[in-house]
Amino acid sequence: MTAETQVREPLTLKRVGRFVADNPLIPLVVLLLLLVGVLEFMRPGIVNERWIGNTIKFAIPLAMLAACQTMTMLTGGIDLSAAVAATISAFVMATQVPIVGVPLAICIGLLPAILMGLVNGFGVAVCRVHPLIMTLGTGLIATGCLQVYQRFVIASGSVVPDGLAWLGTGRTWGLPNSLLLFVPMAVLIIWAQRRTGFGRLLYALGSNETASRISGVRPWQVFLALYALSGLIAGVTGLLYVGLIKAPSLSLVNPLLLPSVAAAVIGGTSIFGGRGGYGGTILGALILTVLGTLLTLLQMPEGARRILFGLIILTVTTIYIRLTEQSR
Amino acid sequence: MTEHEPQTSLLDAQGVSKKFGAVVALRDASLTIQKGQIVALMGANGAGKSTFVKVLTGALRPDTGHVRIKGEERRVGSPAEARRSGLLPVYQEPSLIPDLSVADNLRLADTPVDDFRHWVAELGIEGLRLDDMIGALPLATLRILDLARALAAKPDVLLLDEMTAALPTDLVDKVLRTVRAQADKGQSVIYISHRFAEIAQICDRATVLRDGETVGDLPIAPGVEEQVVELMLGTVLDKAPTRDAATGHGGKGEAHVRVRHLAAGSKLEDVSLDLHRGEVLGVVALEGQGQDELFEALAGMIKPTAGQIAIDDVPVSFSHPADAIAAGLTYVPGDRADGLLMSRSVHENIALPQLARISKWGAIRMKAEADKVAAAIDRLQIDTRAMGEVQRLSGGNQQKVTIGRWIAAGVDTLLLFDPTRGIDVRTKRQIYLLVRELAAQGASVLYYTSELAEVPAACDRAVVIFNGKVVDVIEAADADEPTLMRAAYGLTRAEGEPA
Structure with missing residues (x-):
């Protein structure tokens, strides 16, 4: 009847749970390798250098957009305006290139994304609007603004700079050039999450805002900086993505929005905050990309593919959360 | 009848x-x-x-x-x-x-x-x-x-x-x-x-x-x-913990924290008290007599509706816990769930206050931080075998983490709200010893406890709050349970003029 015997009962499951909670990346790596194995089994020879390069190339913009979700989710928030911010950056940049030239166009393109982030941050931090509502709102407003903007630049046309196309689609020694942008960014984010005061505060706020306040943290400062940073990363993602797609449109990055949330969740970041990290998200983005290829290979109708995609995401996430929650 | x-x-x-x-x-x-x-x-x-x-x-x-x-x-x-x-x-x-x-x-x-x-x-x-x-x-x-x-x-x-x-x-x-x-x-x-x-x-x-x-x-x-x-x-008296730490040198000289006619929320009406350097001042009150509001006001969690707080004779007013911390007032809440990052490690919990200010948002000096955290863990004898999330620790160890945070940050004035609630006897003793030790090193401690027997063990003096007001101030030597209990129930002593 003592507490100790009660603890002992589900020990093996609990151990697995603790192991997963302490080493959250291992089951994700296993899942990724499993999916690649299935793919190779279904279509022997498909997994080659070229395929790997392509998978990474398409996973990178997703992983970058998912960085916005990961960081905001660590505080218990979300950034639903990230895809719109990315689209705006890409569109504004591409339409400004014929007018002001490439370097200035890139700067002008990033401005609206950062501005959106600041507005999100102000709403979340100062007005205490729930991030879901706040970012949904700014996303809608920004989409409207983009449509108005389009009317003014429709005559000048759009150009995707060669440099971005090289970064987005090019390869060097078989590896996509976008790694040049992505690897430093990923290293920086992972380092920031673990080894900087700002990164720690994201976890702290997501884990317990009251405790953070008692410890002297002023949450609004963190939220403002966080959402502005999220806007900036979204903007950069947009620039890279238009280099990959090479055709700016008003809904360029939007299809990546929900997958970016899914990548963060599959990667083990809790939507309630306080748990997770960017390493898992990168694996999540890779898993989603490989899963996409797999479902395409199955030659199912589009509808069935989506159903299966949704089911797999739900199953994986449920199992993963169940495992890690055993340790609570 | x-x-x-x-x-x-x-x-x-x-x-x-x-x-x-x-x-x-x-x-x-x-x-x-x-x-x-x-x-x-x-x-x-x-x-x-x-x-x-x-x-x-x-x-x-x-x-x-x-x-x-x-x-x-x-x-x-x-x-x-x-x-x-x-x-x-x-x-x-x-x-x-x-x-x-x-x-x-x-x-x-x-x-x-x-x-x-x-x-x-x-x-x-x-x-x-x-x-x-x-x-x-x-x-x-x-x-x-x-x-x-x-x-x-x-x-x-x-x-x-x-x-x-x-x-x-x-x-x-x-x-x-x-x-x-x-x-x-x-x-x-x-x-x-x-x-x-x-x-x-x-x-x-x-x-x-x-x-x-x-x-x-x-x-x-x-x-x-x-x-x-x-x-x-x-007949609980014989069970009362004895005081085995050196007696603090508190209660002398100028007050470090001076509270005058403080009122806050619906319950705290008029509390004045002096907290000296090196003193552990007990707060004795039945539930809901305004002690929660007193601590929250001192910690910058809520705004007082009346009265003054002064640190070393300089009047202060707090609009955020960060202001109170800057003034040296650090708070350990009664409910551990309010004080801890349950899903984070002991290390991150203890290091948290040191990263709060914007100037500390950059790279963490990991070595220095690890040393400070290790020193706090060592001093409090926190059992860190469960190195992962704080929620896996026992209640006593969790409480040590909330206190250890301020030990690592450097203690000036510690506001402890019922720190021994629901924890084991051994940890309780460790906490009394720690509190005495901190006071001996010159820190000031305001110590609310719901267990009257702790007052003579841990405190130099105790203020008794009833109905939002201070009704008595009792020296540790006189603070046996019956005296405290009578005072807490608002039964003033015959000679009792509140100090």
């Missing part, structure tokens, strides 16, 4: 016991009420009062013993069932839904509206409109409405839990007179209160709980207060 023949009583609870795991909350509790009686249910913190109330209202099933109402066995059931069975509780937190109007709330509980209006008027609330939203009404009004609603339902037994807390004096008077008048008409009441004056005014008998056991059932008569206090204390 009604005499009664031993007929079947209206409510009869005998030999009730209740265990939660290894913790015995009730051992042998009993209570009987006859028609038209008001019985005070009394007991110190942790005596088992709340568990007993839950058993009486049918929210908990007792392990042994029985509860009979009008001779019928009490069954565990829904609140609605409890209502029909004839015992109606009115709790400290009004059970009215804030987002509904008064009328809608009445409809939910099927309260007759005319009776309700009658009682509201009787209890002294004027100008109430039934379409007023509950959320827009002040707390005192809500408590009255809750009582009126209960009276309108005509229960056999009414259970009033600290009914007069948070009420202004005129309403207290009306409530007491109404309840007594109802009892004279045959209504039975269980009256839970810390206020002896009220109990003497309206109650017929007092039933006293100690350590989960009914230790006395006394008729109310002059001088009964002393008897009740003695019963509540029992």
Whole structure:
């Protein structure tokens, strides 16, 4: 009847749970390798250098957009305006290139994304609007603004700079050039999450805002900086993505929005905050990309593919959360 | 004071016991009420009062013993069932839904509206409109409405839990007179209160709980207060922890933290105190006397409504805990869930305050941080075998983490709110020792505890707060449990002029 015997009962499951909670990346790596194995089994020879390069190339913009979700989710928030911010950056940049030239166009393109982030941050931090509502709102407003903007630049046309196309689609020694942008960014984010005061505060706020306040943290400062940073990363993602797609449109990055949330969740970041990290998200983005290829290979109708995609995401996430929650 | 023949009583609870795991909350509790009686249910913190109330209202099933109402066995059931069975509780937190109007709330509980209006008027609330939203009404009004609603339902037994807390004096008077008048008409009441004056005014008998056991059932008569206090204390004195750390050199010279006429929230009315360097100042109070607000105001969590705080004679005002921390006031909340990042590691929890300011947002100097954290863990002897999330630690170790955070950051003034609540004896002793040690090194500690026996062990002096005001200041040497208990219940000492 003592507490100790009660603890002992589900020990093996609990151990697995603790192991997963302490080493959250291992089951994700296993899942990724499993999916690649299935793919190779279904279509022997498909997994080659070229395929790997392509998978990474398409996973990178997703992983970058998912960085916005990961960081905001660590505080218990979300950034639903990230895809719109990315689209705006890409569109504004591409339409400004014929007018002001490439370097200035890139700067002008990033401005609206950062501005959106600041507005999100102000709403979340100062007005205490729930991030879901706040970012949904700014996303809608920004989409409207983009449509108005389009009317003014429709005559000048759009150009995707060669440099971005090289970064987005090019390869060097078989590896996509976008790694040049992505690897430093990923290293920086992972380092920031673990080894900087700002990164720690994201976890702290997501884990317990009251405790953070008692410890002297002023949450609004963190939220403002966080959402502005999220806007900036979204903007950069947009620039890279238009280099990959090479055709700016008003809904360029939007299809990546929900997958970016899914990548963060599959990667083990809790939507309630306080748990997770960017390493898992990168694996999540890779898993989603490989899963996409797999479902395409199955030659199912589009509808069935989506159903299966949704089911797999739900199953994986449920199992993963169940495992890690055993340790609570 | 009604005499009664031993007929079947209206409510009869005998030999009730209740265990939660290894913790015995009730051992042998009993209570009987006859028609038209008001019985005070009394007991110190942790005596088992709340568990007993839950058993009486049918929210908990007792392990042994029985509860009979009008001779019928009490069954565990829904609140609605409890209502029909004839015992109606009115709790400290009004059970009215804030987002509904008064009328809608009445409809939910099927309260007759005319009776309700009658009682509201009787209890002294004027100008109430039934379409007023509950959320827009002040707390005192809500408590009255809750009582009126209960009276309108005509229960056999009414259970009033600290009914007069948070009420202004005129309403207290009306409530007491109404309840007594109802009892004279045959209504039975269980009256839970810390206020002896009220109990003497309206109650017929007092039933006293100690350590989960009914230790006395006394008729109310002059001088009964002393008897009740003695019963509540029992013979716990020989168990009192001894003080084995060096006596602090506190209480001398200029005050480090000076609080004058501080008021905050609805409960803290007027508290003045001086906290010296090297002093551990105990705060003794029954639950809900304003001590929560005192600590939160000092910690910058809430804004005082009146009064001043000065640090080394410089007046300060805090709009955020960060301001209080900058002034050296660091806070360990009573509820550990408020103080900890449950899903993060011991390390991150302890290092948190050092990263709070924007200037610390950059790269962490990992080595320096690890050293500080290790020093704090070492000093507090935190058991870190479960290196992962803090929620895996025992309560005692969790509490050490919340304190260790400020040890690592450097302690100036520590506000400890009931740091030993619900933790094991060994850890408690470690915490007393630590507090004494910090004081010996020149820190100031304000130490609220719900366990009176801790005061002589850990503190140099103790201020006693009752009803939002300081009613006594007691030196550690005189702070035995009976003295503290009497003071906490607002029974001032004969010579007692509050310092």
